[in-house]
Amino acid sequence: MAKEMTHLKFYFRNGETWTVERRTIGDLWIKQITTSFGRIGESDFQKIHPCGSFRIEVYPEADHVNTKDINLGGLEQGMFGRVRTYQDIEKMDIVFDTNDADTVYFPYKALDEDGMDNKYQSSVVASNGHLYIVVDSEKTVNDIYHV
DSSP: OOOOEEEEEEEETTSOEEEEEGGGEEEEEEEOOOOEEEOSTTSOOEEEEEOSEEEEEEOGGGOSOOTTSOOSSHHHHHHHHHHHHOOOEEEEEEEETTSOEEEEEOOOOBSSTTOOSBTTEEEEEOTTSOEEEEEOSSOOHHHHHOO
């Protein structure tokens, strides 16, 4: 029996998380997931899975903070507002019905000196209330979704 994805868990650079249930996801595309192995300095060796680009459509039902998420700012502005305000999604767990998870890292380039925001991340809330996120070195959310 094949594993089925149940939800995605996004990790922000400030330590916050956001869980998006499968039923609240429309369009989803993760391009060119590869495997890398190594370590930085004396840290533990790690296997990571970077992707070439990422895009997702999230329905309005997901615009809330899940009680199991770590959250510092989403309570005040909702998660859609949080994503729109800060371009700092670093990685995502694809969580399966077996409770196994695959972690995918997104393309990243610092927007400024502090390095928190990602130049490659763009997002928009469309008139239908859906949140569209794109993390891509060449295309923006407007290039892909035209909303």
